[in-house]
Amino acid sequence: MKVAKFGGTSLANAEQIKKVCSIVMADRDRRLVVVSAPGKRHKEDTKVTDLLISCANRFLQQQQAEEEKQAVFARYEEIIAELGLGEAVAEQIKSELDDVLSNRQGLSAERFMDAAKAAGEDTCAKIVAHYLRSLGEEASYVNPQDAGMLVSDEAGNAHVLPEAYAKLASLRERSGITVFPGFFGYAKSGELVTFSRGGSDITGSILAAAVTAEVYENFTDVDSVYVVNPNLIANPKEVKEITYREMRELSYSGFSVFHEEALIPAYEADIPVCIKNTNNPSAPGTMIVAERPFATNRVSGIASDSGFCSIYVSKYLMNKEIGFGRKLLQIFEEEGISYEHTPSGIDNISVILREKDLTEEKEKRIIERMFRELGADDVAVQHSLALVMIVGEGMRQSVGTTARATTALAAAKVNLEMINQGSSEVSMMFGVKAAEADRAVIALYQEFFGDEGETAAELLAASSAASVTV
Amino acid sequence: MKVAKFGGTSLANAEQIKKVCSIVMADRDRRLVVVSAPGKRHKEDTKVTDLLISCANRFLQQQQAEEEKQAVFARYEEIIAELGLGEAVAEQIKSELDDVLSNRQGLSAERFMDAAKAAGEDTCAKIVAHYLRSLGEEASYVNPQDAGMLVSDEAGNAHVLPEAYAKLASLRERSGITVFPGFFGYAKSGELVTFSRGGSDITGSILAAAVTAEVYENFTDVDSVYVVNPNLIANPKEVKEITYREMRELSYSGFSVFHEEALIPAYEADIPVCIKNTNNPSAPGTMIVAERPFATNRVSGIASDSGFCSIYVSKYLMNKEIGFGRKLLQIFEEEGISYEHTPSGIDNISVILREKDLTEEKEKRIIERMFRELGADDVAVQHSLALVMIVGEGMRQSVGTTARATTALAAAKVNLEMINQGSSEVSMMFGVKAAEADRAVIALYQEFFGDEGETAAELLAASSAASVTV
Incomplete structure (x- = not known):
C-alpha cells in the first residue's frame, strides 16, 4: 500500500x-x-x-x-x-x-x-x-x-x-x-x-x-529535489536519493520542498518518502530514505538562508568560569529567544540567532544584561548574516571536503565569519555576510557539482544573473 | 621604571x-x-x-x-x-x-x-x-x-x-x-x-x-616565544611581537611560556610584557602588547593540546526546543564539569571538555541524564581528541586563511573532527584525533611559517623525528 x-x-x-x-x-x-x-x-x-x-x-x-x-x-x-x-x-x-x-x-x-x-x-x-x-x-x-x-x-x-x-x-x-x-x-x-x-x-x-x-x-x-536552489542556478543537478537527516538539514537553511515537521512520522516509522511531479509522473523523483550509499555522491546539497545575526560576548578567563555558558543561554531563554548556534573561542562566545527573534528592545536589554549579570568585557552584535550549508552524509568520511569548500569560497572572495563543523556528521555550515551568500552558494555548487570548464557566470539562473556578481 | x-x-x-x-x-x-x-x-x-x-x-x-x-x-x-x-x-x-x-x-x-x-x-x-x-x-x-x-x-x-x-x-x-x-x-x-x-x-x-x-x-x-613548540619543530621562527589576546589563546592550547593568570594585571593596566633570556639578555625577546600591526605576520603561532573528549547529543527538532542548550549545559554544571566548546548542527550539539574532568562514573551518569532528562535520540562519547589552534589577530581580515589551513591539513591526511571559528577573531581551532595532532601542527607550521622547498621531515626537531610520521 x-x-x-x-x-x-x-x-x-x-x-x-x-x-x-x-x-x-x-x-x-x-x-x-x-x-x-x-x-x-x-x-x-x-x-x-x-x-x-x-x-x-x-x-x-x-x-x-x-x-x-x-x-x-x-x-x-x-x-x-x-x-x-x-x-x-x-x-x-x-x-x-x-x-x-x-x-x-x-x-x-x-x-x-x-x-x-x-x-x-x-x-x-x-x-x-x-x-x-x-x-x-x-x-x-x-x-x-x-x-x-x-x-x-x-x-x-x-x-x-x-x-x-x-x-x-x-x-x-x-x-x-x-x-x-x-x-x-x-x-x-x-x-x-x-x-x-x-x-x-x-x-x-x-x-x-x-x-x-x-x-x-x-x-x-517539480521533477525532483535539486542540489541547490534552481532560482539561483540554472538546471541544477537533481537529487536521486537523500537521507532524512540530509533533508532535515537542508530544509533548515532555505530548502522548502517539504514541510519541516512532515518528515518526523515517516522518519520514525522508517517509511521512504518519494518526491514526484504530478505533471511528469514518469520521472523517478527524489527518494528520501534512512540510509544511502555514500559512494554515489558525498555531498547531497547546498543551501543558504539569510536573516541571522550574532551576539559576541567576551570576558577574560571566561573559559575558567563554570556555569558561564549556562547563564548566558538562560538570558536568551528568559527573553523567549531560541538561538541557533554558539561557536566559542577561549574567552568568548557568539550566539547566532534569527534576526526576526531579536527586536531592538530585546537586543538592548540582552546587551545590558550581559554586562550587568555576566560581567562581560565586550559585547558586539553583527546583523545581516547568512548561513550557507553543505549537506552530505558521506562528507565527514573523506579528508579534504572542508579544504575544497574553503578554497572555493576563498577563490570567490567570500569572507568566512563563522565555520561550524563538529557536531553534525551530515553538514558543514559557514556564516557569511548576507550580501555574499549567493556568491558563496555558487562557488560551492561549482566546486562540488559543476562540470569541467563551466564558469560561475554560466551557472547562473536567468532570474539571478542580474543581481549576483560572481 | x-x-x-x-x-x-x-x-x-x-x-x-x-x-x-x-x-x-x-x-x-x-x-x-x-x-x-x-x-x-x-x-x-x-x-x-x-x-x-x-x-x-x-x-x-x-x-x-x-x-x-x-x-x-x-x-x-x-x-x-x-x-x-x-x-x-x-x-x-x-x-x-x-x-x-x-x-x-x-x-x-x-x-x-x-x-x-x-x-x-x-x-x-x-x-x-x-x-x-x-x-x-x-x-x-x-x-x-x-x-x-x-x-x-x-x-x-x-x-x-x-x-x-x-x-x-x-x-x-x-x-x-x-x-x-x-x-x-x-x-x-x-x-x-x-x-x-x-x-x-x-x-x-x-x-x-x-x-x-x-x-x-x-x-x-629562552630567547623568545616561538611560533610553535620547539620540541616538535627544530629552530622554529621567533615571535617578535604578540598581543595579550594571542598569548592567552596560545597558552590555552599548550603554550607554557607564561603563567595563564599572570597576563591579567598587565593586560588590564596596559603594561607591555617582554619575555627575555637571562642567558642572552641582548636578544630582543618577545613583546606582548595590546595591539600590533597585522602586516608583519597574520598568524602569530600554532599550538596544540591533547586530553580532550566530546559528548555528542542528537534529538530530532532539538533546534526548535527553547531551552535545550541551557538544560544541557546545566547538567554539566551540576556535575561540576567545566566544558570548553559546544559546536552544534541543526538537531545536535557536541560538548567538548577536558578528559581529566570526565570520570567514568560521571560519563555514565551524564549519558543517562541526557536520555532521561533531555529525551536525546542519540548520545556518543569520543575520547582522545586534541585541539590544534592557529592564533593571529590579522587572520580574520584576510580571505583564505581557513582555506590555506584546511588544505594543508587535508594534504597531510589529517581528518577534521571539528572546526571552531566564529567567535574569536584571534584564533581558529581544529579538533583532531590526538594521534594526528603533531602531524597537524607540522602541516600548519609548514604552510604558514615554512621556507620554500623545506619538507615536513626536515622541519622536525630531533626529539620528535622518531615518533612523528609526516
Missing part, C-alpha cells in the same frame, strides 16, 4: 485533478490519497486557503462576507463543472461549505478560522472521491474525525497525538481508494484543529506511518 | 644569580626585581620548591624532616658561599628558614604548606638583595606583607585583592633596587597564602600594574 499526497498546484483546477486521478489509478497500490486545497492556477492567482482566510476574517469582523464566500464557491464550481460531476454534487458541496463559512456555531474566533481553513482540503477530498467514482473506481472520502486523526488542541499549530496511529492503522482495511483531506485533525474535545500552514504534508506522513505504507509519495510540481 | 621578574632557572645557582644581578644593574630603570625560588641546575636536579614541599609533607606526617630540611639548606648555603656573602648572612638566612620549616606555630596543614613553599622565593629574594648590596648597589628586600600584597584567603590558589594595587603603588617611591619575593601574599587575616604554582609571574604582573611600569620584563631561559 502506498500513500500518495498531492499538493495545491496538483489540484488547482479540473485538468490537474484529472492528472492526479490518472496517477492514482495507474498504480493499484495507491490506495490512500491525501489532498491539499486547490492552489494557484497561474502566478497571479490566489490559493483557495487564502480565499478562505480572507472570508473567515471578514466574517469575524463584520458578520458578513458574501463576496469572499462567492470567490471560494466559484473555484469549486468551476472544478466540479469541468470534471462533469453534475449539479447535485455541486449543490451538496456548496451547501456543506456554506455551513462552515456562514455559521460560527458558537466557535471562538481561532476555532472558526481553523474550521474555515480546513474546508479547503475537506471539500477538495470530497470532489476527488466523487471524480474517482465517476470514472468507475471504488473510492470514498473519509472524515479525519471518523478515521481517528487525533491532534493536540493548539489552534493553527496542532501536533498528532500518539494514540492516533493505532486508530488510523485501520485505514489499511478499507477497500478501494480512500481520499483523505490533509491539513487538519480533531482534538479529544471533538473540535477541528489545523496543523501549521502547509500541513497536508504532515497528514500524509502520519498516514504513511500509521498504515506502514511501502512508500509515502509526495506529488508536487 | 621597569619590573624585572626572574624565573627559577635564572636563579638556580650562584652563577645564574650573578647574571641576574648584572642584568638588573645594566639598566637603572630596573628598580623592582621579582624572584622565583632556585630551579633546576641540570635536567635531573630538583627545584627548591619541590624540596620544600617534600620537607613540609614529611614534617606534617611525622613531625620531623631533618634530611629534607638539610637538602634545602644545602642549596642556599652553596649559593651564599659562591656569592661570597659570608657566614653571618648564611647563618641568618638559615635561621629564618629553620623558623618556618621546623615550627608549625599552630598553623593548619595547608597554611603550613603555603608558608613552607613561599620560603623558597622569600629566601631567594633576601640573598639577591644581599648580593646586590655586596656589589655596592643600594638594594633592599621587601616583605610582601609590608608592601601590601593583599590576596584572597585561598590556600595554594590566592588571587590578588583590588585594594592591594593602591598599597603596592608606593613601591615606586623606594630608592634603590627593591627585591620582591614572587609567588605569595598575605590574606587580610595576616596569614601567608601562595598563588597557584608558577605564580611568581603573577607577582611580577601585579607589581608592574601597581607601579605602572613602562614594561614588565619576564626573564626566563
Whole structure:
C-alpha cells in the first residue's frame, strides 16, 4: 500500500485533478490519497486557503462576507463543472461549505478560522472521491474525525497525538481508494484543529506511518529535489536519493520542498518518502530514505538562508568560569529567544540567532544584561548574516571536503565569519555576510557539482544573473 | 621604571644569580626585581620548591624532616658561599628558614604548606638583595606583607585583592633596587597564602600594574616565544611581537611560556610584557602588547593540546526546543564539569571538555541524564581528541586563511573532527584525533611559517623525528 499526497498546484483546477486521478489509478497500490486545497492556477492567482482566510476574517469582523464566500464557491464550481460531476454534487458541496463559512456555531474566533481553513482540503477530498467514482473506481472520502486523526488542541499549530496511529492503522482495511483531506485533525474535545500552514504534508506522513505504507509519495510540481536552489542556478543537478537527516538539514537553511515537521512520522516509522511531479509522473523523483550509499555522491546539497545575526560576548578567563555558558543561554531563554548556534573561542562566545527573534528592545536589554549579570568585557552584535550549508552524509568520511569548500569560497572572495563543523556528521555550515551568500552558494555548487570548464557566470539562473556578481 | 621578574632557572645557582644581578644593574630603570625560588641546575636536579614541599609533607606526617630540611639548606648555603656573602648572612638566612620549616606555630596543614613553599622565593629574594648590596648597589628586600600584597584567603590558589594595587603603588617611591619575593601574599587575616604554582609571574604582573611600569620584563631561559613548540619543530621562527589576546589563546592550547593568570594585571593596566633570556639578555625577546600591526605576520603561532573528549547529543527538532542548550549545559554544571566548546548542527550539539574532568562514573551518569532528562535520540562519547589552534589577530581580515589551513591539513591526511571559528577573531581551532595532532601542527607550521622547498621531515626537531610520521 502506498500513500500518495498531492499538493495545491496538483489540484488547482479540473485538468490537474484529472492528472492526479490518472496517477492514482495507474498504480493499484495507491490506495490512500491525501489532498491539499486547490492552489494557484497561474502566478497571479490566489490559493483557495487564502480565499478562505480572507472570508473567515471578514466574517469575524463584520458578520458578513458574501463576496469572499462567492470567490471560494466559484473555484469549486468551476472544478466540479469541468470534471462533469453534475449539479447535485455541486449543490451538496456548496451547501456543506456554506455551513462552515456562514455559521460560527458558537466557535471562538481561532476555532472558526481553523474550521474555515480546513474546508479547503475537506471539500477538495470530497470532489476527488466523487471524480474517482465517476470514472468507475471504488473510492470514498473519509472524515479525519471518523478515521481517528487525533491532534493536540493548539489552534493553527496542532501536533498528532500518539494514540492516533493505532486508530488510523485501520485505514489499511478499507477497500478501494480512500481520499483523505490533509491539513487538519480533531482534538479529544471533538473540535477541528489545523496543523501549521502547509500541513497536508504532515497528514500524509502520519498516514504513511500509521498504515506502514511501502512508500509515502509526495506529488508536487517539480521533477525532483535539486542540489541547490534552481532560482539561483540554472538546471541544477537533481537529487536521486537523500537521507532524512540530509533533508532535515537542508530544509533548515532555505530548502522548502517539504514541510519541516512532515518528515518526523515517516522518519520514525522508517517509511521512504518519494518526491514526484504530478505533471511528469514518469520521472523517478527524489527518494528520501534512512540510509544511502555514500559512494554515489558525498555531498547531497547546498543551501543558504539569510536573516541571522550574532551576539559576541567576551570576558577574560571566561573559559575558567563554570556555569558561564549556562547563564548566558538562560538570558536568551528568559527573553523567549531560541538561538541557533554558539561557536566559542577561549574567552568568548557568539550566539547566532534569527534576526526576526531579536527586536531592538530585546537586543538592548540582552546587551545590558550581559554586562550587568555576566560581567562581560565586550559585547558586539553583527546583523545581516547568512548561513550557507553543505549537506552530505558521506562528507565527514573523506579528508579534504572542508579544504575544497574553503578554497572555493576563498577563490570567490567570500569572507568566512563563522565555520561550524563538529557536531553534525551530515553538514558543514559557514556564516557569511548576507550580501555574499549567493556568491558563496555558487562557488560551492561549482566546486562540488559543476562540470569541467563551466564558469560561475554560466551557472547562473536567468532570474539571478542580474543581481549576483560572481 | 621597569619590573624585572626572574624565573627559577635564572636563579638556580650562584652563577645564574650573578647574571641576574648584572642584568638588573645594566639598566637603572630596573628598580623592582621579582624572584622565583632556585630551579633546576641540570635536567635531573630538583627545584627548591619541590624540596620544600617534600620537607613540609614529611614534617606534617611525622613531625620531623631533618634530611629534607638539610637538602634545602644545602642549596642556599652553596649559593651564599659562591656569592661570597659570608657566614653571618648564611647563618641568618638559615635561621629564618629553620623558623618556618621546623615550627608549625599552630598553623593548619595547608597554611603550613603555603608558608613552607613561599620560603623558597622569600629566601631567594633576601640573598639577591644581599648580593646586590655586596656589589655596592643600594638594594633592599621587601616583605610582601609590608608592601601590601593583599590576596584572597585561598590556600595554594590566592588571587590578588583590588585594594592591594593602591598599597603596592608606593613601591615606586623606594630608592634603590627593591627585591620582591614572587609567588605569595598575605590574606587580610595576616596569614601567608601562595598563588597557584608558577605564580611568581603573577607577582611580577601585579607589581608592574601597581607601579605602572613602562614594561614588565619576564626573564626566563629562552630567547623568545616561538611560533610553535620547539620540541616538535627544530629552530622554529621567533615571535617578535604578540598581543595579550594571542598569548592567552596560545597558552590555552599548550603554550607554557607564561603563567595563564599572570597576563591579567598587565593586560588590564596596559603594561607591555617582554619575555627575555637571562642567558642572552641582548636578544630582543618577545613583546606582548595590546595591539600590533597585522602586516608583519597574520598568524602569530600554532599550538596544540591533547586530553580532550566530546559528548555528542542528537534529538530530532532539538533546534526548535527553547531551552535545550541551557538544560544541557546545566547538567554539566551540576556535575561540576567545566566544558570548553559546544559546536552544534541543526538537531545536535557536541560538548567538548577536558578528559581529566570526565570520570567514568560521571560519563555514565551524564549519558543517562541526557536520555532521561533531555529525551536525546542519540548520545556518543569520543575520547582522545586534541585541539590544534592557529592564533593571529590579522587572520580574520584576510580571505583564505581557513582555506590555506584546511588544505594543508587535508594534504597531510589529517581528518577534521571539528572546526571552531566564529567567535574569536584571534584564533581558529581544529579538533583532531590526538594521534594526528603533531602531524597537524607540522602541516600548519609548514604552510604558514615554512621556507620554500623545506619538507615536513626536515622541519622536525630531533626529539620528535622518531615518533612523528609526516
